[in-house]
Amino acid sequence: MPxxxxxxxxxxxxxxxxxxxxxxxxxxxxxxxxxEVIKVERPGTGDDTRSWGPxxxxxxxxxxxxxxxxxxxxxxxxxxxxxDIASSRGQALIRDLALQSDVVIENFKxxxxxxxxLDYASLSALDARLVYCSITGYGQDGxxxxxxxxxxxxxxxxxxxxxxxxxxxxxxxxPQKVGIAIADVMTGMxxxxxxxxxxxxxxxxxxxxxxxxxxxxxxxxxxGNQVTGWFATGKVPHRYGNAHASLVPYQAFDTRDGQMVxxxxxxxxxxxxxxxxxxxxLAADTRWSNVEGRIVGRDLLVPQIARTMSMRPTAEWVVRFxxxxxxxxxxxxxxxxxxxxxxxxxxxxxxxxxxxxGTVATIASPLRLQGTPVTYDQAPPLLGEHTDDVxxxxxxxxxxxxxxxxxxxxx
Numbered sequence: 001m002p003x004x005x006x007x008x009x010x011x012x013x014x015x016x017x018x019x020x021x022x023x024x025x026x027x028x029x030x031x032x033x034x035x036e037v038i039k040v041e042r043p044g045t046g047d048d049t050r051s052w053g054p055x056x057x058x059x060x061x062x063x064x065x066x067x068x069x070x071x072x073x074x075x076x077x078x079x080x081x082x083x084d085i086a087s088s089r090g091q092a093l094i095r096d097l098a099l100q101s102d103v104v105i106e107n108f109k110x111x112x113x114x115x116x117x118l119d120y121a122s123l124s125a126l127d128a129r130l131v132y133c134s135i136t137g138y139g140q141d142g143x144x145x146x147x148x149x150x151x152x153x154x155x156x157x158x159x160x161x162x163x164x165x166x167x168x169x170x171x172x173x174x175p176q177k178v179g180i181a182i183a184d185v186m187t188g189m190x191x192x193x194x195x196x197x198x199x200x201x202x203x204x205x206x207x208x209x210x211x212x213x214x215x216x217x218x219x220x221x222x223x224g225n226q227v228t229g230w231f232a233t234g235k236v237p238h239r240y241g242n243a244h245a246s247l248v249p250y251q252a253f254d255t256r257d258g259q260m261v262x263x264x265x266x267x268x269x270x271x272x273x274x275x276x277x278x279x280x281x282l283a284a285d286t287r288w289s290n291v292e293g294r295i296v297g298r299d300l301l302v303p304q305i306a307r308t309m310s311m312r313p314t315a316e317w318v319v320r321f322x323x324x325x326x327x328x329x330x331x332x333x334x335x336x337x338x339x340x341x342x343x344x345x346x347x348x349x350x351x352x353x354x355x356x357x358g359t360v361a362t363i364a365s366p367l368r369l370q371g372t373p374v375t376y377d378q379a380p381p382l383l384g385e386h387t388d389d390v391x392x393x394x395x396x397x398x399x400x401x402x403x404x405x406x407x408x409x410x411x
Contacts, residue, residue, distance in 0.1 A: 007034020008372040017106035024074040025188025031077035043082040060357025080381035139214035151181040158219030166241040248294035253309040263327040276324040352379035
C-alpha cells in the first residue's frame with residue numbers, strides 16, 4: 001500500500017516562469033501546500049520585485065544579498081535557479097525542466113515563449129499531461145491581448161475603482177484603488193484554483209491543459225453582487241465609502257477616541273445593535289425594523305447612530321457589541337493587527353531563517369489543512385540559491401556540466 005504524502009501537493013513539481021506578483025502569489029500557495037516550486041529567474045537581476053525596495057529584508061552578517069520585502073511576501077518555500085532564457089542552451093534547460101514537471105506557470109507577453117519553443121503547444125506536444133498556466137493582463141486573445149498593464153490599470157478598467165472610495169458629494173470623494181494590489185492577488189488566487197482543478201481532471205483524463213488567466217477577467221469577476229445588480233436594474237453602482245450598498249448600519253463610525261466598524265447583517269442583529277447602544281427608540285421605530293427600511297432611510301438613520309457612537313470610546317463599544325453578538329471591530333493599523341490576541345493565537349507571523357544567516361518575517365498561510373498542514377520549509381530564496389542542486393537532482397547534470405554552463409553564462 002503506497003504511503004500517504006505528508007503534504008497535500010508533495011507529489012507535484014511546478015516550474016515557475018512568472019515574476020512580480022500574480023504568478024508568484026499562485027506558486028507560493030502551491031509551494032505552501034507542499035509542491036516543489038522551481039522559480040526560474042534572470043541571471044544577475046532575478047525577479048523584478050527583488051529590487052522594489054526599500055524596505056529590504058535584513059540579510060545575514062557579511063551578506064550583500066539585498067532583497068525587497070515585496071519579493072519576500074510572495075516567494076516563500078521556492079527554489080531559485082538562474083537561467084538565460086534568451087540563449088538556446090538556456091531554453092533547452094527550461095524545456096527539460098518543464099518535461100520533468102507537472103505544472104508550468106508563466107506571465108510573459110502573449111506569444112513570447114513561442115519564439116523559444118516554450119509555449120503550451122510546443123511543450124504539450126512533448127508531454128500531453130502538462131498543466132500550463134498563462135497569466136496576462138488581458139488574456140490570450142482579443143484586441144488588447146498584446147498590451148502591458150499593472151494592477152492599478154485593471155482596478156481602473158475593471159470597475160473596482162468606480163465603487164471604491166468616498167462618495168463624490170462628500171469630502172475626499174472620488175475613485176480610489178484598493179490599498180493592496182488586489183488585481184494581482186486575486187488573479188493569483190484564481191490561477192491557484194484553476195491549476196488544482198486541471199490537476200484533478202488530469203487524474204481522471206490523463207491529459208493536461210492550457211489555462212488562460214487574465215487580470216482584467218479577475219477584477220471584473222470581483223464585481224460580484226455589484227455587477228449582477230446592474231445587470232438586473234440598469235442602475236450603475238457608485239461609491240459608498242465605508243458604507244454598504246445593501247446593509248445599514250454597515251460602516252465606520254467615529255467614537256469618542258477613534259474609529260471603528262459595525263456590521264449589522266440582518267434584522268435580529270439590528271435589534272441587538274439597538275440594545276447595545278441603548279437606543280430602544282430606534283429598535284421600536286417601524287421605519288428601521290427591516291433591511292429595506294434601513295437602506296431607504298439611511299440618510300435619516302445613520303446620523304442618529306453616529307451621534308450615539310461618538311459618546312463612548314472604541315474599546316467600550318467593542319465589549320458591548322461582542323456581548324450582544326453584533327459583528328464589529330476597531331480599525332487597526334498593521335502594528336495593531338499583530339498585537340491582537342486572536343492574531344497572536346493564530347500565529348499569523350512566521351519568521352524564516354535565510355541561508356545567509358538573515359531572517360525573513362512572513363505572514364502565515366491562511367490555508368489550514370488538518371491532515372496535510374502547510375509547512376514553512378524555505379525562506380524566500382536568494383537569487384540562484386538552488387541552481388546547482390536543481391540541475392543535478394532534477395536533470396542529472398554532472399558537476400563539470402554545471403561548471404561549463406556557468407562559465408558560458410547560461411546559468
